[in-house]
Amino acid sequence: MFEFFKTLDRRWIFLLMLLSVAVPILLQTTFPEKASAMAQAVFDEIDKLPEGSKILLPFDFDPASEGELGPMATAFTYHCAMKKHKMYFMALWPVGPQMIDEAINKVIRPDFPELRYGVDYVNLGFKPGNEGVIRVVVTDLKELYTTDDAGTNINNIPMMQGVDSVRDCDLVINVSAGYPGNKEWVQYASTAYPGEIILVGGCTGVQAPQMYPYIPNQMKGILGAIKGAAEYEKLVMDHYPRHITNAEGDQALDPKYTEALRRMGPQLIAHLLMIVLIIGGNIIFFVERHRGMQA
Amino acid sequence: MKTETLIWTVVLVLAGAWLILRTSQGNMGLAYERLVEKQFVRVDDIAETYTDGEPTGRMIERWVPADSPEASERLPGTDTIEWTESERVAPRMFHEAEATDPQQADIRFSFRHTLGLWVAAIFTLAIFSFLYKDNPLYRLAEAVVVGVSAAYWMVVGFWTTIVPNLFGKLFPPPIKDWAMPDLPLEQGYARWLYLVPLILGIMLLWRLAPKGAWIARWPLAYIIGTTAGLRLFSHMQADFVAQINNVIIPLVEREGGVIFFWESLANITIILGVLACLVYFFFSIEHKGVFGKTARVGIWVLMITFGASFGYTVMGRIALLAIRLEFLFDDWLWLIDPAGRRLVGVATSLIMTIT
Numbered sequence: 107m108f109e110f111f112k113t114l115d116r117r118w119i120f121l122l123m124l125l126s127v128a129v130p131i132l133l134q135t136t137f138p139e140k141a142s143a144m145a146q147a148v149f150d151e152i153d154k155l156p157e158g159s160k161i162l163l164p165f166d167f168d169p170a171s172e173g174e175l176g177p178m179a180t181a182f183t184y185h186c187a188m189k190k191h192k193m194y195f196m197a198l199w200p201v202g203p204q205m206i207d208e209a210i211n212k213v214i215r216p217d218f219p220e221l222r223y224g225v226d227y228v229n230l231g232f233k234p235g236n237e238g239v240i241r242v243v244v245t246d247l248k249e250l251y252t253t254d255d256a257g258t259n260i261n262n263i264p265m266m267q268g269v270d271s272v273r274d275c276d277l278v279i280n281v282s283a284g285y286p287g288n289k290e291w292v293q294y295a296s297t298a299y300p301g302e303i304i305l306v307g308g309c310t311g312v313q314a315p316q317m318y319p320y321i322p323n324q325m326k327g328i329l330g331a332i333k334g335a336a337e338y339e340k341l342v343m344d345h346y347p348r349h350i351t352n353a354e355g356d357q358a359l360d361p362k363y364t365e366a367l368r369r370m371g372p373q374l375i376a377h378l379l380m381i382v383l384i385i386g387g388n389i390i391f392f393v394e395r396h397r398g399m400q401a
Numbered sequence: 402m403k404t405e406t407l408i409w410t411v412v413l414v415l416a417g418a419w420l421i422l423r424t425s426q427g428n429m430g431l432a433y434e435r436l437v438e439k440q441f442v443r444v445d446d447i448a449e450t451y452t453d454g455e456p457t458g459r460m461i462e463r464w465v466p467a468d469s470p471e472a473s474e475r476l477p478g479t480d481t482i483e484w485t486e487s488e489r490v491a492p493r494m495f496h497e498a499e500a501t502d503p504q505q506a507d508i509r510f511s512f513r514h515t516l517g518l519w520v521a522a523i524f525t526l527a528i529f530s531f532l533y534k535d536n537p538l539y540r541l542a543e544a545v546v547v548g549v550s551a552a553y554w555m556v557v558g559f560w561t562t563i564v565p566n567l568f569g570k571l572f573p574p575p576i577k578d579w580a581m582p583d584l585p586l587e588q589g590y591a592r593w594l595y596l597v598p599l600i601l602g603i604m605l606l607w608r609l610a611p612k613g614a615w616i617a618r619w620p621l622a623y624i625i626g627t628t629a630g631l632r633l634f635s636h637m638q639a640d641f642v643a644q645i646n647n648v649i650i651p652l653v654e655r656e657g658g659v660i661f662f663w664e665s666l667a668n669i670t671i672i673l674g675v676l677a678c679l680v681y682f683f684f685s686i687e688h689k690g691v692f693g694k695t696a697r698v699g700i701w702v703l704m705i706t707f708g709a710s711f712g713y714t715v716m717g718r719i720a721l722l723a724i725r726l727e728f729l730f731d732d733w734l735w736l737i738d739p740a741g742r743r744l745v746g747v748a749t750s751l752i753m754t755i756t
Contacts, residue, residue: 200558233562292639319644323646
């Protein structure tokens, strides 16, 4: 048995991992979620702003990380729309505008048809230049953004009147999958203009530990990966529930606003498997070392 | 035939037969669309803007949907624009529309969306197949991703930077006529300062020429210099000075004579952790005695940090796997339906397949 596990083909582990994620998805397994202080801080920053506040939403991610960041982008958009904030979407990643369109088509158009493009929300689109773009837009947004994503003259968009730089926004909510993203917004925006640019955000799991040292002075809060998104979704749905009639005719929370909560089921089972594998691997290591010492 | 090949052949043939059976019954992998007529009208509007508290009263042009309240409230211009958009809809909507009126043509089967769905599913499986072993299907999917990404970057870079931010500033009227009808004409003149990036850009491309590749080093030097300067400043400000500031916190959190135990413990842990890590990276003194023990604590703090990073990375990777499997099970195979997008229930669908 020991030799079997010692020489176990790694593809069996891949198969186990596949099953540990696939089975909870197929069974639609979910677990209760409790918001952490970090998710609460992010929620409070958005929630405490008065109606009509200007929110900049840079969506710096792509389809590769959509599974991790899409749910929080959806929840941020929904929360801002519920609070009737003015939403300014922009992107530093080339496929960011598609992620913005996804949020608009998923949240604003079907659930908030009263919101008008150019008056309540605008998609400024993508600009290449990474942190260089941030450096410019914190002082002169219209220098780079002469038109919105669809090519409309920026001066002809009503909600752009009076917005000359990011400093005119009340809050920046950055959803980021890497470079450029949260870190660059901290370095070139919130740290450079303390008190003028307030930053919260969400990021992938890989980035999250790098972002914690910036909290709470340089960043007010961060949602780390799908867990952070699930906690935030829970808070948003507790405060601003949106129900639909499901196939059985019952009232249920709209599933598009509980995606992250659903994805925590596979997370739990897969993490349990990881823990078992780590313990098993260590047992094999120590037994082998003990045998080597005896020999 | 090797046993491995035989097993895979049987598995693939059975899976293929199952897919064909389910697709032919209309129980998976189909996409539907609705054609939506769009009509926009131009309205002249007074900008909701103020300068120093005074309304500017400047007139601006806007395009709004023809059926929107704004179109009727304000004086519409003479210009209208119309087009037809294809909107992907849930299969449930198609079945409901068919049940109401079998002759309906509003919602229909969408070949292109279905093709996209199948390509996405097959490419997902192709990428997963690398976990078993390297194979041509995986390499094809990988090459397509790399090629499409490179081409996409080029096209996006051209239309979002070169055209509006370079040519749009240098030659505003021709660019407005050719590609960007709504490009703002800033006082109607070109900004010749933008000749500098144009020249630097041409110099950068010079490395492709057979002679004079050294010319490309000048713009590269400019890029490296400005990037280094920009990053040096930001790192000093955000990651050095601000981080020192972040660690200047009270050891004991108290308010009105009440001491907050957990907050105080967190602050003490942060300060001791930072000091221990700094000691570990201080190599001018031999790590012995109290200094060595403190450095050892620093290693533990670093290890805990790496562990947290690993845990978060695992969570991220599992989330990515989960979304791909959700896509396969929900959008493609119709085995689950968390959003209630289909009329045929999952259980019914499976029973229909079996029978």
